[in-house]
Amino acid sequence: MSLIFYIFFIFATLSYIFECQDTIPYQVSSNVYQIEETQAIIYKSFTKNKWRYSLYDQNGAIQATYVIEGLQDLAKSYYFIEQNNHLYLYTDNQPNYQLIDLNLLTNNGSGYLTSGVIQNANNPCSSGGMIRKYGTYYFLICSTPLFYLQEVSLSALQQTTQKYPYTVYTLSQSYLMFDSSLLVYKNNLFTNLSNVSSAGYILVDLQFDIFLQDLKLCKGLLDINSKTFSCSKIVDLHANNEQSVLISKVFQSNGVYQLQCLTSFQINTFQFFKMNLIFGRDQNVGRFNVYNAMTLDLINRVGSSITNQAVQLEFIQYGYNLYTAKNCQYTALYNPNTNNVQISQAFSNLPDNYMLVNPPFYNFNFQQGSTIFLSQGSNRFLYNINQIYQMCSNTQYIQLDSTCGSSCPVTAFIDNSTKKCYCDKNTIILDKSSCTCQKNYYIQNTNQCKICTPYCQNCVSQNSCQSCQSGFNLQADGTCKCNDGTYLNKNQCLSCFEGFSLFSNTCQEQYLHYNSDIFTQSRINQAKDQIQSSSEASLAGTTILSSIQNIISQSSFGILTNSLICQKLSFLILIDVPIPAQIYQPLTAMKDQFPTNQFKMLNYFEPLLSKDQNQYQNARYEIVGISFNILQTCGQSTIIFGICIFIFGTFYILIKYIKSGRVLSIVVLIYQKLFSGFLIQFFQLISTMFVIGVNQQLKQFFFDINGSLPIGLQINLTKKSNNQYDFVQLNKEKILNGAVYNDKIRRNFMIIYLFFESFLIPTLYIQFSFTWKITSTVCIALQFFELSIITLYMPFESKLSNGYFIVNNFLWLGLYIQYLIINIICKKPDINNYSKELDILSYSALITIQIVILQQSAYIIIALLVELYEYIKLKRQKKQNSFTINKSNNNIDSSFTQHNDISSLKINKNLMQQKLKLSYYEREMVQQKQFNSLVSNQVWVRIQPRNKDTKNNIL
Numbered sequence: 006m007s008l009i010f011y012i013f014f015i016f017a018t019l020s021y022i023f024e025c026q027d028t029i030p031y032q033v034s035s036n037v038y039q040i041e042e043t044q045a046i047i048y049k050s051f052t053k054n055k056w057r058y059s060l061y062d063q064n065g066a067i068q069a070t071y072v073i074e075g076l077q078d079l080a081k082s083y084y085f086i087e088q089n090n091h092l093y094l095y096t097d098n099q100p101n102y103q104l105i106d107l108n109l110l111t112n113n114g115s116g117y118l119t120s121g122v123i124q125n126a127n128n129p130c131s132s133g134g135m136i137r138k139y140g141t142y143y144f145l146i147c148s149t150p151l152f153y154l155q156e157v158s159l160s161a162l163q164q165t166t167q168k169y170p171y172t173v174y175t176l177s178q179s180y181l182m183f184d185s186s187l188l189v190y191k192n193n194l195f196t197n198l199s200n201v202s203s204a205g206y207i208l209v210d211l212q213f214d215i216f217l218q219d220l221k222l223c224k225g226l227l228d229i230n231s232k233t234f235s236c237s238k239i240v241d242l243h244a245n246n247e248q249s250v251l252i253s254k255v256f257q258s259n260g261v262y263q264l265q266c267l268t269s270f271q272i273n274t275f276q277f278f279k280m281n282l283i284f285g286r287d288q289n290v291g292r293f294n295v296y297n298a299m300t301l302d303l304i305n306r307v308g309s310s311i312t313n314q315a316v317q318l319e320f321i322q323y324g325y326n327l328y329t330a331k332n333c334q335y336t337a338l339y340n341p342n343t344n345n346v347q348i349s350q351a352f353s354n355l356p357d358n359y360m361l362v363n364p365p366f367y368n369f370n371f372q373q374g375s376t377i378f379l380s381q382g383s384n385r386f387l388y389n390i391n392q393i394y395q396m397c398s399n400t401q402y403i404q405l406d407s408t409c410g411s412s413c414p415v416t417a418f419i420d421n422s423t424k425k426c427y428c429d430k431n432t433i434i435l436d437k438s439s440c441t442c443q444k445n446y447y448i449q450n451t452n453q454c455k456i457c458t459p460y461c462q463n464c465v466s467q468n469s470c471q472s473c474q475s476g477f478n479l480q481a482d483g484t485c486k487c488n489d490g491t492y493l494n495k496n497q498c499l500s501c502f503e504g505f506s507l508f509s510n511t512c513q514e515q516y517l518h519y520n521s522d523i524f525t526q527s528r529i530n531q532a533k534d535q536i537q538s539s540s541e542a543s544l545a546g547t548t549i550l551s552s553i554q555n556i557i558s559q560s561s562f563g564i565l566t567n568s569l570i571c572q573k574l575s576f577l578i579l580i581d582v583p584i585p586a587q588i589y590q591p592l593t594a595m596k597d598q599f600p601t602n603q604f605k606m607l608n609y610f611e612p613l614l615s616k617d618q619n620q621y622q623n624a625r626y627e628i629v630g631i632s633f634n635i636l637q638t639c640g641q642s643t644i645i646f647g648i649c650i651f652i653f654g655t656f657y658i659l660i661k662y663i664k665s666g667r668v669l670s671i672v673v674l675i676y677q678k679l680f681s682g683f684l685i686q687f688f689q690l691i692s693t694m695f696v697i698g699v700n701q702q703l704k705q706f707f708f709d710i711n712g713s714l715p716i717g718l719q720i721n722l723t724k725k726s727n728n729q730y731d732f733v734q735l736n737k738e739k740i741l742n743g744a745v746y747n748d749k750i751r752r753n754f755m756i757i758y759l760f761f762e763s764f765l766i767p768t769l770y771i772q773f774s775f776t777w778k779i780t781s782t783v784c785i786a787l788q789f790f791e792l793s794i795i796t797l798y799m800p801f802e803s804k805l806s807n808g809y810f811i812v813n814n815f816l817w818l819g820l821y822i823q824y825l826i827i828n829i830i831c832k833k834p835d836i837n838n839y840s841k842e843l844d845i846l847s848y849s850a851l852i853t854i855q856i857v858i859l860q861q862s863a864y865i866i867i868a869l870l871v872e873l874y875e876y877i878k879l880k881r882q883k884k885q886n887s888f889t890i891n892k893s894n895n896n897i898d899s900s901f902t903q904h905n906d907i908s909s910l911k912i913n914k915n916l917m918q919q920k921l922k923l924s925y926y927e928r929e930m931v932q933q934k935q936f937n938s939l940v941s942n943q944v945w946v947r948i949q950p951r952n953k954d955t956k957n958n959i960l
């Protein structure tokens with residue numbers, strides 16, 4: 006609780022002070038009264054119409070301001086301060102005082118202001134009664150009757166009976182004089198004074214005790230012991246009245262170097278020579294003379310003459326600079342070697358409408374540091390004189406905050422002609438004491454701001470951006486690029502409109518936007534999620550299922566067919582037609598399943614390729630991940646190819662050279678059950694990817710796509726999966742995939758199928774993606790041709806396999822036809838008239854795509870179920886016919902024993918056990934084919950007829 010209060014208190018205090026912090030220039034509507042003891046001024050705000058008490062620093066800049074509520078207006082007022090910071094304000098010849106408790110005021114208390122009259126009961130005034138304090142002396146000055154009281158304290162003053170008559174008094178804040186009989190000055194009383202006329206003594210300079218004695222310059226000589234005040238030197242300026250006395254303030258001129266010889270070290274050093282000067286205008290000759298302020302000795306003046314018929318109010322001065330209005334500014338530099346003062350007209354073109362407020366300069370004219378009380382027309386301001394006149398002493402420079410300093414900040418430049426510190430034009434001045442480069446600039450050679458690379462927020466050198474402007478991404482090379490998916494347009498990173506996607510800084514239309522009744526964005530997202538998850542699930546499902554299937558059957562396709570399906574679906578995107586979003590987005594959602602992307606991490610060439618070598622034909626190709634560069638498209642296949650070749654080679658060597666029959670049989674089993682299926686499918690995939698890669702590279706080569714780099718052509722594609730046919734018959738088995746062996750077309754169906762799917766269709770899509778009519782029509786024709794072959798020839802023993810291929814081809818044919826129609830509609834200019842048709846077509850296309858993705862898994866599941874069913878059926882049969890089987894087995898055994906050596910017998914035994922577990926799926930195959938297609942091993946050839954018998958027995 007108390008903490009909260011404390012925080013609130015601090016906040017309230019700060020906000021109060023901040024609210025009242027006056028910044029210069031500040032317009033006032035009164036004189037500015039300087040309270041030297043507390044380094045403060047009292048003045049009335051012009052806009053807020055309230056009296057204020059402000060603390061200032063050595064430059065006169067205001068540090069804190071307190072509003073004095075209720076203060077009566079001051080005019081020609083004087084103050085004195087009692088102990089406890091009690092400030093008494095008296096206006097000349099008025100008995101009423103206003104008393105401000107400064108402690109209360111500056112602590113934001115209340116009751117800081119009181120007022121009253123201090124009278125002496127013994128000697129009452131009928132008018133007047135002002136109290137003044139000089140040092141330790143207190144005076145009560147009565148104007149009627151004319152007398153004054155003098156005591157050592159306020160209370161003594163109220164009780165004293167001793168009073169002194171006077172005729173006239175002269176006073177300022179720092180001295181008081183009654184007639185020619187008493188001068189109170191610097192806490193001394195002087196009674197032996199020279200007789201003067203009514204002009205009396207007027208204090209000009211407290212430090213050098215310069216007075217005007219009857220309008221003549223007088224160098225005061227203070228003899229405290231004899232209480233004698235006299236003039237040690239008097240200079241007559243022939244002035245008639247106080248207004249015509251034109252003198253400057255005493256100022257210090259130190260512009261010239263003084264050579265100083267240090268004899269002991271024989272080293273010359275330089276020193277500034279300081280000399281205090283005062284200007285006085287001799288009205289008889291109409292020119293300014295320069296005097297030594299210490300002695301009032303005349304000093305030779307050289308250089309420009311100050312020609313203006315200047316009046317007192319225009320005689321503004323700061324440091325060694327004089328400003329005499331009407332665009333005239335002078336500097337006065339004392340040269341100790343010649344004992345001359347060099348007057349130079351500094352520069353013109355200055356504002357001429359500023360003046361002191363009160364004549365003469367020594368009356369109520371506040372000046373502290375560079376802050377000065379000036380009038381401009383009828384308005385009065387607290388101004389910073391450097392801001393107006395750029396005035397600093399000879400060796401000083403006008404700082405960034407208009408104060409004077411001996412040197413410029415290291416982050417600033419020096420202008421020697423104007424003696425000004427200034428910042429590079431590309432800076433922001435944050436703290437007024439140093440220059441800070443703007444954003445997107447960095448500092449060089451301490452004070453220059455150099456531009457960073459474009460869109461950089463800050464950098465330490467030209468090419469090393471530390472952070473980018475918002476919307477931009479820092480690149481490895483230290484530059485800033487638009488965030489992914491945005492492009493640069495008129496210094497802004499913009500995103501493409503819906504349906505467009507960014508490709509090399511232009512927005513390419515990707516999909517179509519039309520007034521669909523069905524396909525809202527949420528529906529599209531749903532479809533997208535569905536397709537994505539089913540493609541993922543299908544990938545996982547088919548991989549697991551077909552791994553199982555691979556072990557228990559001859560079938561080889563399945564594991565990667567899903568990738569190939571995704572690949573084939575991805576081609577649909579490549580066609581240069583903006584298809585509806587509901588088809589486009591789901592298709593792109595599967596992009597992780599596209600083989601190029603799926604095996605990306607295996608592409609060890611990728612890091613070797615520089616980024617600009619990865620060029621895509623357009624955004625669609627980029628999404629599918631097919632670039633021009635063959636290393637990018639086929640790099641991973643090269644690696645997979647290498648791995649496959651290694652496994653392939655290893656088993657080749659093992660099977661060829663292993664002598665031990667038992668080991669050999671295990672190796673054959675492992676290869677057949679685990680690896681061959683995978684290898685063959687990977688070769689399929691690799692060949693597809695190579696076809697794509699080569700096609701892309703060729704396209705780039707022949708069509709000379711703008712700006713693309715002709716690289717990657719040197720890559721030697723000597724090895725193709727097709728070369729592997731003459732390897733072990735084991736592979737042939739898998740490649741044939743259970744095809745009917747006795748017919749040429751049937752036997753080679755898988756090759757035809759592969760040629761279509763892995764070569765013709767990708768080639769077609771890549772080479773002709775720009776003409777959708779050709780692509781789609783030819784595709785339909787190819788698919789139709791493929792379907793015809795299957796339906797006519799039924800190339801597989803298995804009805805299920807045939808069925809699958811028919812269904813698959815049929816679905817694709819359907820999809821291609823739907824896609825063609827969609828393309829035709831999408832090319833229509835009045836697309837919105839066809840929105841219903843498009844909706845229906847999209848819907849059916851989406852369903853087809855779903856089925857295409859899922860059919861693979863469905864097929865494998867059905868196949869597995871059938872096998873399971875067959876297995877159970879077989880077991881039951883086995884129980885029923887156990888005798889027959891046993892018998893036949895015995896027969897087989899005995900016949901093998903008779904005709905073969907031991908090793909072949911053992912292999913044969915294995916084979917027999919395998920055969921017993923044969924599934925329906927495999928039993929459909931003609932056993933002749935089974936053995937013809939097996940390795941042309943002597944052993945296998947010999948057992949062939951026996952096996953036939955066995956099989957017959959089982960059935």
Ligand SMILES: *[C@@H]1O[C@H](CO)[C@@H](O)[C@H](O)[C@H]1NC(C)=O
Binds near residue numbers: 014018113
């Ligand atoms: C200071 O005074 C002002 C008004 O005079 C008032 O609003 C503010 O709450 C005061 N702050 C404190 C801490 O008393």
Ligand SMILES: *[C@@H]1O[C@H](CO)[C@@H](O)[C@H](O)[C@H]1NC(C)=O
Binds near residue numbers: 198
């Ligand atoms: C000053 O004048 C008074 C009379 O007005 C005279 O008595 C006195 O001697 C004079 N003193 C000097 C120093 O002239």
Ligand SMILES: *[C@@H]1O[C@H](CO)[C@@H](O)[C@H](O)[C@H]1NC(C)=O
Binds near residue numbers: 199
């Ligand atoms: C008064 O001053 C004059 C000169 O200004 C001097 O000659 C005289 O001795 C002084 N008188 C006294 C009493 O000191």
Ligand SMILES: *[C@@H]1O[C@H](CO)[C@@H](O)[C@H](O)[C@H]1NC(C)=O
Binds near residue numbers: 419421
């Ligand atoms: C400005 O003057 C200083 C000191 O006299 C000197 O070192 C500097 O080189 C001068 N600069 C220019 C720009 O003339």
